[in-house]
Amino acid sequence: xxxxNKEATPSGxxxxxLFVGQVPKHMTEAQLLAMFQEFALVDEVNIxxxxxxxxxxxxxxxxxPSRHEADKAVSACHNKxxxxxxxxPLQVKYADGELERLEHKLFxxxxxxxxxxxxxxxxxxxxxxxxxxxxxxGSQQTSKGCAFLKYETKxxxxxxxxxxxxxxxxxxxxxxxxxxxxxxxxERQARRAQKAQSQGSNMPNADLQHPSLFGALPMGxxxxxxxxxxxxxxxxxxxxxxxxxxQNQPGFHGMIPPIxxxxxxxxxxxxNLSPNMAPRNYGVPPASYVGSAYHxxxxxxxxxxxxxxxxxxxxxxxxxxxxASHQVSSSSxxxxxxxxxxxxxxQVEGPPxxxxxxxxxxxxxxxxxxxxxxxxxxxxxxxKVFVDxxxxxxxxxxxxxxxxxxxxxxxxxxxxxxxxxxxxxxVQLKRDNNKQSKPY
DNA sequence: TCATATT
Numbered sequence: 001x002x003x004x005n006k007e008a009t010p011s012g013x014x015x016x017x018l019f020v021g022q023v024p025k026h027m028t029e030a031q032l033l034a035m036f037q038e039f040a041l042v043d044e045v046n047i048x049x050x051x052x053x054x055x056x057x058x059x060x061x062x063x064x065p066s067r068h069e070a071d072k073a074v075s076a077c078h079n080k081x082x083x084x085x086x087x088x089p090l091q092v093k094y095a096d097g098e099l100e101r102l103e104h105k106l107f108x109x110x111x112x113x114x115x116x117x118x119x120x121x122x123x124x125x126x127x128x129x130x131x132x133x134x135x136x137x138g139s140q141q142t143s144k145g146c147a148f149l150k151y152e153t154k155x156x157x158x159x160x161x162x163x164x165x166x167x168x169x170x171x172x173x174x175x176x177x178x179x180x181x182x183x184x185x186x187e188r189q190a191r192r193a194q195k196a197q198s199q200g201s202n203m204p205n206a207d208l209q210h211p212s213l214f215g216a217l218p219m220g221x222x223x224x225x226x227x228x229x230x231x232x233x234x235x236x237x238x239x240x241x242x243x244x245x246x247q248n249q250p251g252f253h254g255m256i257p258p259i260x261x262x263x264x265x266x267x268x269x270x271x272n273l274s275p276n277m278a279p280r281n282y283g284v285p286p287a288s289y290v291g292s293a294y295h296x297x298x299x300x301x302x303x304x305x306x307x308x309x310x311x312x313x314x315x316x317x318x319x320x321x322x323x324a325s326h327q328v329s330s331s332s333x334x335x336x337x338x339x340x341x342x343x344x345x346x347q348v349e350g351p352p353x354x355x356x357x358x359x360x361x362x363x364x365x366x367x368x369x370x371x372x373x374x375x376x377x378x379x380x381x382x383x384k385v386f387v388d389x390x391x392x393x394x395x396x397x398x399x400x401x402x403x404x405x406x407x408x409x410x411x412x413x414x415x416x417x418x419x420x421x422x423x424x425x426x427v428q429l430k431r432d433n434n435k436q437s438k439p440y
Numbered sequence: 441t442c443a444t445a446t447t
Contacts, residue, residue: 019446048447059445088444096446186446349443357442384443397441431442 013154015043016070017098018062021091023047024083025056035083036062039076041069061095067102070094097184103131104157108147109178111135112170115143119170124149127163128156148182157181189390196391348382353405355430356412359397360423361385366394374400374415378407399430 023032032045044063047056064070078092108120117133124130132150135143151157165179183191349355361370371383385398402408408429416427 017446021445023445046447048445051447057445057447059447061447091444355442359441386443389444399443426441428442 014066016064016067016102017095018064018070018073019059019091019093019095020062020077021059022083022086022088023056023058023060023090024085025058026085027056027083029060032060032062036073036077040072041065042073062092096186100182100184103182104151104154105182106149106151106157106161107178107180107182108149109145109180110173110175111143111145111147111177112173113143113145114172115170120147120149123164123168123170124160127160128152193391196393348401350381350401350403350408351405352432353429354381354402354408355432356400356402356408357397357428357430358400358415359426360420361394361396361398361425362421363394363396365420367398370398370400373420374411377410377414378402378404 020032027047029045029047032047033042036042036045041064042062043065044061046061046063048059048061049055050057062070062073064073074092074094077090079089082089108124111120115135117135120135121130121133124133129152130149131152133147134149135147136145137143149160151160161179161181164177166176169176356374358370358374365373365385367383367385370385371380374380374383379402381401381403383398383400386395387393388395400411402411412427412429415425417424418427419425
C-alpha cells in the first residue's frame with residue numbers, strides 16, 4: 001500500500017486538539033487515552049485540573065495526529081458515550097481556537113475603501129491558494145476597509161503575512177496593509193466583554209460615567225486587527241504580531257480607581273452606614289427607611305433597591321447588624337457538620353431539599369448580593385449567580401444552598417414572587433437530577 | 441429556567 005500521497009501540507013502541524021467534557025473526575029489520563037484509542041489515533045490526553053487544588057475539573061484535552069482522526073473521535077464519542085459516573089454523555093469538540101488555527105485565516109486591515117475582492121485576490125494569490133476571501137461591508141455594501149482571507153496551508157498564510165504586513169501599500173493608499181492572524185472566537189468574545197465593560201451603557205445607572213474620565217479612555221484605539229496567532233504545540237512558533245490586550249494598555253488601568261472611588265463616595269449603597277457617615281445619598285433614603293419602606297417583613301434583606309453607582313462587580317458588604325449573620329465565605333461553622341456533601345471542588349451543595357434555584361435575580365447582583373438576600377433564612381452554604389462567559393454579565397439566575405431543607409422552605413415562602421428590582425424573583429427547589437441513585 | 445468545564 002504505497003501511501004506516498006503527500007498533501008500540500010508539509011509541516012507536521014496538522015494535529016488537532018479536542019476538548020472533552022463530562023469526564024468523571026476520578027478517571028486518569030491513561031484510562032482516557034485507552035478509551036479514545038478505541039475510536040481514533042490519539043497522541044495524548046491532558047486532564048484539565050483546577051489550578052490550585054489540582055483536582056480534575058471534569059474535562060480534558062485529547063490530541064489527535066490529524067483532522068481525520070479527530071473527526072473520528074468526535075463522531076464516535078460526542079453525545080454517544082456516557083462514562084461511568086457521569087450524568088450525561090461525553091461532549092467532544094474542537095478545542096477553542098482549533099478551527100481558526102486550522103483554517104489558516106488572516107485578517108487584512110487598512111484596505112482602501114474602493115478595493116475589490118479581485119484586487120485582493122491578485123495580491124494575495126501570489127503566496128498560495130486562497131480558499132476563501134471576503135471584504136467586510138456595511139449596509140450599503142460599503143467596504144469597512146478590512147477583509148478575511150483563508151489559505152490552504154499555514155505556510156502560505158505565513159508567507160503572505162510576513163511579506164505584506166506593514167510593508168505593502170495598495171494603489172491609491174499611503175498606509176501599508178495590516179495582516180494578522182484572525183481572532184479566535186474566544187478573542188472576539190473577550191473584546192466584546194471588555195467593550196461592554198468600558199462603555200458601561202445598558203447599566204441601570206449612568207451617574208458613574210464621569211465625562212472627563214471617559215474622554216481620556218483610549219476608546220478610539222480599538223484596532224480590529226488586534227489579534228494574535230495561536231501558538232499550539234510545535235506549530236506556529238513565535239508570533240511577533242500580538243498586541244497587548246486593552247486592559248494592559250497605558251491609561252486604562254489608571255482610569256479604574258478614580259471611577260470606583262467616585263462610586264464609593266456616592267454612598268448610599270451601604271445601608272448599614274450610620275446616616276451621618278454617609279456623605280450624601282443623592283435621593284436615596286437612609287438605610288433604615290429603605291429597609292422598612294421596601295422590605296417589610298423580609299428578614300436579612302437590607303440593601304437599597306437602587307445602586308446609585310453600582311457597577312456590576314462587587315460592592316463592599318460591611319458587617320451587618322442583622323440578627324441572622326451568617327456569612328458565606330467563612331463557612332466553617334463548627335455546629336453544623338453532618339449531611340453536607342463537601343464534594344471535591346468549588347460550590348458546596350446542601351442536603352436534598354436544601355438547594356434553591358432562583359430566577360429573575362437583578363442584573364447587578366453577584367454571588368455576594370445573592371447570599372446577602374437569602375441569608376436571613378438559615379445558614380447559607382453557597383450562593384452562585386451565573387455569569388455569561390463572554391460578556392461577564394449576570395444571566396440573572398443562580399443557586400443558593402442551605403444546610404437544612406427548612407431554611408430553603410422558609411426562603412421559598414418569603415422570597416418567591418418577591419420583587420427585588422423590576423421583576424419578581426422565582427424561588428424554587430433546585431432540580432435534583434443525578435445523585436447516583438442506585439436501584440439495586 | 442437548573443452547577444457546561446478550554447490546561
